[in-house]
Amino acid sequence: MENYVLITGASSGIGRDIAVTLSKTYPLILGGRNVERLEETRAMCTDSDKHIFWNYDLADVENIYDNLTAFIKNNELKVGGFVHSAGIWFVTTLNLVKLNDVQKMMNINFLSAVEILRSLVKRKTNAKNLKDVILVSSIAPFKSAKGEAFYAASKAAINVFARAMADELAPNTRVNTINPGIIHTPMMDNLLRDNEQFEKHKRTYLLGFGETEDVANMAEFLMSDKARRITGQHFVVDGGATIAI
Amino acid sequence: MNEKEFLEEIEEILNVEESVTMETELDNLEEWDSLVALMFQSFVFKKTGKAPNPADVGQAKNIKDLYEFVK
Ligand SMILES: NC(=O)c1ccc[n+]([C@@H]2O[C@H](COP(=O)([O-])OP(=O)(O)OC[C@H]3O[C@@H](n4cnc5c(N)ncnc54)[C@H](OP(=O)(O)O)[C@@H]3O)[C@@H](O)[C@H]2O)c1
Numbered sequence: 532m533e534n535y536v537l538i539t540g541a542s543s544g545i546g547r548d549i550a551v552t553l554s555k556t557y558p559l560i561l562g563g564r565n566v567e568r569l570e571e572t573r574a575m576c577t578d579s580d581k582h583i584f585w586n587y588d589l590a591d592v593e594n595i596y597d598n599l600t601a602f603i604k605n606n607e608l609k610v611g612g613f614v615h616s617a618g619i620w621f622v623t624t625l626n627l628v629k630l631n632d633v634q635k636m637m638n639i640n641f642l643s644a645v646e647i648l649r650s651l652v653k654r655k656t657n658a659k660n661l662k663d664v665i666l667v668s669s670i671a672p673f674k675s676a677k678g679e680a681f682y683a684a685s686k687a688a689i690n691v692f693a694r695a696m697a698d699e700l701a702p703n704t705r706v707n708t709i710n711p712g713i714i715h716t717p718m719m720d721n722l723l724r725d726n727e728q729f730e731k732h733k734r735t736y737l738l739g740f741g742e743t744e745d746v747a748n749m750a751e752f753l754m755s756d757k758a759r760r761i762t763g764q765h766f767v768v769d770g771g772a773t774i775a776i
Numbered sequence: 777m778n779e780k781e782f783l784e785e786i787e788e789i790l791n792v793e794e795s796v797t798m799e800t801e802l803d804n805l806e807e808w809d810s811l812v813a814l815m816f817q818s819f820v821f822k823k824t825g826k827a828p829n830p831a832d833v834g835q836a837k838n839i840k841d842l843y844e845f846v847k
Pocket residue numbers: 539540541542543544545546562563564565568587588589590615616617618619620639667668669670710711712713714715716717718719
């Protein structure tokens with residue numbers, strides 16, 4: 532049997548579309564808190580009965596390692612790929628920021644990926660099976676925006692971590708990030724409902740806002756053997772937003 | 777929320793040096809910009825459970841108009 536790809540955030544938006552796309556090629560471990568929404572994703576996938584759930588709240592970052600390790604051992608899984616798409620986003624000024632909220636965002640966006648990866652590279656758990664890691668980051672670290680400092684910091688942490696891991700885990704495992712600009716998903720719906728913000732952003736999106744499949748296509752390429760010489764890189768999928776003035 | 781409590785909250789959100797009153801004009805407040813307006817919207821959401829329409833918040837002329845959203 533082919534090795535599994537674990538996808539966090541598989542219950543919605545970008546992670547869901549990555550799951551649907553990768554299900555054509557790999558059996559999947561769909562990660563998320565909400566089983567109903569995971570079921571919806573599974574129903575959209577090719578060969579839906581091949582895919583299984585890892586139902587876990589990543590905010591509980593301290594127990595990720597033990598929980599995932601037990602999950603892999605108990606189900607005798609071989610995990611060949613990891614896509615981290617779980618993430619939260621909020622806007623705040625420095626004046627009003629709550630440390631608790633930032634810590635939660637850091638946990639879900641960044642530290643959960645650390646703990647998952649730590650479990651997946653443990654030889655006693657997953658031998659040398661892990662070949663490909665894709666961390667969904669953002670263009671936020673490349674393009675500053677008022678109110679996004681803390682989100683950008685969590686994504687900058689992901690970028691730097693990916694580069695360091697590409698080095699540390701070579702030649703067995705490749706590690707890359709995908710850095711999307713604004714993509715139509717539930718996460719962005721609120722922002723796009725605000726006309727002023729919408730117009731401001733729209734001007735810099737030379738090719739318009741993205742769709743989840745634009746990110747899924749990049750993930751499909753990076754997960755494949757066609758990307759076998761690529762590691763430690765950031766792949767910007769933003770319709771030109773970072774280069775526009 | 778009474779007026780006094782609201783003024784304390786709004787001063788916190790605006791991060792102003794001088795106190796504001798219900799009559800303070802938003803056009804005269806350099807602190808009132810689109811990001812702070814967004815912070816105000818999420819404050820209203822937290823207090824009332826309803827997200828105000830951003831365009832309506834944009835119509836507000838003074839602090840009293842903002843108070844109307846949470847009254
Ligand atoms: N949309 C954009 O414009 C955009 C742009 C750049 C980067 N991104 C990044 O892309 C990724 C996916 O975003 P999206 O737009 O697809 O968002 P989304 O539709 O809101 O989906 C977020 C996903 O994260 C999961 N998640 C959130 N908190 C979790 C927790 N505590 N434990 C486990 N899972 C949790 C959610 O699962 P539950 O079912 O458990 O809630 C959901 O599957 C994020 O990392 C985001 O930062 C998005």
